[in-house]
Amino acid sequence: MTVVMEKPEQTEAAQPAAPARGVRKVGRPVMIAAILVIWLVLFAVLRGKQTLSLAVADLTDLHRWINDFNDSIGANRNSNPLFLYFFNEIRLVIDNLVTFVQHLISQPSGSRPVPQIGWLGVVGLAGFVSWALGNWKVALLAVAGFTFLGVQGLWQESMDTLALILCAVFVALLFAIPLGVWAGLSDRFNRFVTPFLDFMQTMPTFVYLAPLTLFFLIGGASATIATVIYAAPPTIRITAHAIRNVSRTTVEAADSLGATRRQSLLKVLLPMSKRTVVMGVNQTIMAALAMVTIAALINAPGLGVNVLQALQSLDVGTAFNAGLAIVILAIVLDRVTTAAAAREENARNARHDFTKWRAPLLGAGAVVTVVLIYLSHTYLWAADFPGDGTVGTHIASGTDTAATWVQDNLSGLTNAFRDGITNGLLNPFQTLLTDSPWWLVGAVLVALAVVLGGWKSGITTAVCVGLLVATGVWSDAMTTLASTIVATVLVMILGVVFGVWMGRSTLVDRTIRPTLDAAQVMPPFVYLVPFLALFGATRFTAIVAAIVYGAPVAMKIIADGIRAVPETTVEAATSAGCNTWQIITKVQLPMSRSALTLATNQGLIYVLSMVVVGGLVGAGALGYDVVAGFSQGELYGKGLAAGLAIVLLGVMFDRITQAAARRAGA
């Protein structure tokens, strides 16, 4: 559900922070082992004491207080000036924006039975814009992709989704780019804003969906704002990073030429960081697409509705067809923005004869596009997508057949595998975490943080542990933590195996990568039903879902890390008589250590973002608390507390792994 950005700071920040390593080099594994042994011994003695467990329906005072607070907001909504003059105004503006775009491409407006621009116009426009911003290859992809959406029989739904995404991305960029620039220029603001960004990215959307509809009512505004909250942080982070990375000498040169602060920002910093900023926009679009199904829970029209409705009658095929449309939208938008970013770079480096032709060609393209838009505005055949979506029906029934076959033929095997992992790994680990006294687990976490990441991350961890206890859902948090760590271990095993394979062969990389992209943007709701059929409603099903979502990012990062190992080093090792296994284990993996740590970091964060989805398939604990809080008013407070606990777990591990990465990279 979450697409947390791949934090680019780390590889760069890796160089300083070198000292103290030589002294500890031998000590660290020993110390970790010692901590774990002490934990086991104390666990044996203190088992079951002070575990802070809380039954499913029980609440703490904090949870009740949040409930009351939430109720009082609802009761006073219509008399509160904050609502009358602030939230209502925001809602009005955003609602108008959404309605405008919807009338343009997806919804009938006024007396017109069809939107202003029909399918032919949208396809033409998509092709033209992709060509103008990127290149002709992505333009072809865009045209083919958009046409396929219509062939699937999902034209209107796709356009509803696109409309919502365009609005959300527009609003997000409106705030995110200035904030990102500010964070790039000011260290203090950067430090201030980072925790908020963490919060926006890891807090489960389910927690703030209901309050959002209270503030901004049911409709386009709430859906857009929910999407903005989740999708804006990547652009802020990446813009800040881009501004920071413009070389100091360039800025100093501009200063010495007498450029004012404003001039150096507009003429030097922004143009030079354009390429990276476009990558931020790319991440924001991807994150917005990840919210499509969630937004459907508050009546946002589009493909998400198809997915959710199909889920109610367990119609895997129909859900997959809609999910596929989301994947196609994602791939088109991703490739176009990536090409646009590359174009920024090329345009700066090479300005030669081709540019002469570009202007007239673009002009001609614009005229064609205008004609297409006119046609689609005027004629029915160009407005309504022809055909009745039989291809979509075929996709759906094909998927159904495949899913049924897998369920019928593999479930014996999968059950054995599930029981093996659950009894051999998950259950003992979970018992250790949930049945130890809370202070013991807390102490172990802090000690590990100090050993792995240094004193600073030890302090962060201590604060997080304290706050986790305060949320009142400590025991559930430990259950979730156990599943999360098991899932992350499996993600890393897969990540290393496939990452190395992909890193060593471009062909493999090219074959596997589209599947990985699809796994990251396919809404989890689509594959939950087949997984449930294979593994039942268990914690293991949740783990598998988390792996599907988390493993691709780990594989990609590790593959990039392996590829970054200098060719000459590998050749030297080969000529020294190393076999393939030795090259991988002695050269390539050790040399991409910082990529491995980054992959662990991102793998863990991605796995954590699937906790709520896990709650829908039998994982219980924090995920279930959040879902229950969304469904029942009495449990709202507890759901919010559980959401906070997920954020705290995320921040804690993020800081520890980042600090560890900085050391490993040194």
Add this chain to the structure above:
Amino acid sequence: MARHWRAGAAGLAVLGLTLTACGGAKVGDTSSGSNSAGSSGKCGTFNLAVNPWVGYEADAAVVAYVAQHNLGCTVNKKNLKEEIAWQGFGTGEVDAVLENWGHADLVKKYIDEQKTAVDAGQTGNKGIIGWYVPPWLAQAHPDILQWKNLNKYASKFKTSESGGKGQLLDGDPSYVTNDAALVKNLNLNFKVVYAGSEAALITAFRDAEKNKKWVIGYFYEPQWFLSEVPLKKVSLPAYKTGCDADAAKVACDYPVYNLNKIVSAKFAKSGSPAYNLVKNFNWTNDDQNEVAKYIAQDKLSDDAAAKKWVDANKDKVDAWLK
């Protein structure tokens, strides 16, 4: 360069004109036919919440179909969870909820305290909640349908999630449930495992029937899945009024819910013909199951399913429109 321009533009103009000439039906031509059919203008917009289960979808499909075709309303269906739908009464975003399962907390908050919603009578559907087992199990061990015998079979229901006890599978957290208290107060050697969604429950039961697995779990009627796999209900100690007053001490079966309709206070006073339709809307569990089956198993669209039922049940629909 200007020559290129001119040539290109001229070519495009020709292309455009050709396309225009053989363009076919214009957008304006068709709108007059379909759009204004039957709109008496009196009804206006009708905001109908659609809660996320197929039975409700069936209710909404039929009511929306009738409101649109017989009353000329513009129906806005809104896909929302119960909580958010009720919240919408106050903000004017939702006019009606068609199938309410008790929800004492929401009744208290929105009907009694905020007075933004009112009861609009029963739907005629009887909501039954309880513990169900797959049919093969009920056939192989008929005595399992008595709660007293459940402990005898507890070990058969063990799973990787139930910590050595029998597993009692619960579903979507928005369901009304006392299961944890029931297990404790009836001294059953079971543990409640929270599947977390209806999809998870249905998949578990489907798998259990097909592969003869031992599953017992929470389920409810009317539900489309029962026409695919007719689950059997386990009888718990009979319900008596007030036996569920203290949530922690419940030791009796769930009551039969008379499902009802809730509308916003504003909508009730609006005099809209859609309000009368909602108030008069009444049908049986079999009716709902039929439409739900069209939607879930025959994969008809909501509208097509509603049309099929409405065409076959003119007399019932006419009674709602009086």
